[in-house]
Amino acid sequence: MNKATARIPAQATSADAPLIASAPTTCPDGVAFCTGDPASHSDPREHVHAGPEYSMTGVYGFELMAFNLAQLDNDAPRLAFVAHGDWPELELNEVDTLIRDLGAHLDRLKAVRAQLAAALDARA
Numbered sequence: 001m002n003k004a005t006a007r008i009p010a011q012a013t014s015a016d017a018p019l020i021a022s023a024p025t026t027c028p029d030g031v032a033f034c035t036g037d038p039a040s041h042s043d044p045r046e047h048v049h050a051g052p053e054y055s056m057t058g059v060y061g062f063e064l065m066a067f068n069l070a071q072l073d074n075d076a077p078r079l080a081f082v083a084h085g086d087w088p089e090l091e092l093n094e095v096d097t098l099i100r101d102l103g104a105h106l107d108r109l110k111a112v113r114a115q116l117a118a119a120l121d122a123r124a
Helices: 092-123
Strands: 005-008 048-050 053-058 061-072 078-082
Touching: 053 092, 061 092, 078 092
Parallel strands: 005 053
Antiparallel strands: 048 061, 053 061, 061 078
């Protein structure tokens, strides 16, 4: 998938970063959610459209619960979830940080879900 990531640092709140980038797409095919990564557009036999990857990073680990929108060739777009990272034992204040960051991460997931619904509606 796409190597571009939008991580939620431990200090971040949902107001610190946009949920979905408002910049125009760089995809050569005009796919709204696609970042236009040249590596995913170079093989004419397997054309991948991928949106930015969102993950959580903080005292509890890094690149946790990553997700992005992805579309292979002309298939319907899907939400791709990545499961990597580790979970150290957390102290109470670190659990509080995790809870705060989960809220921001959930906001991003809801925004990407709305983007997926709009992409599927546009195909109908």
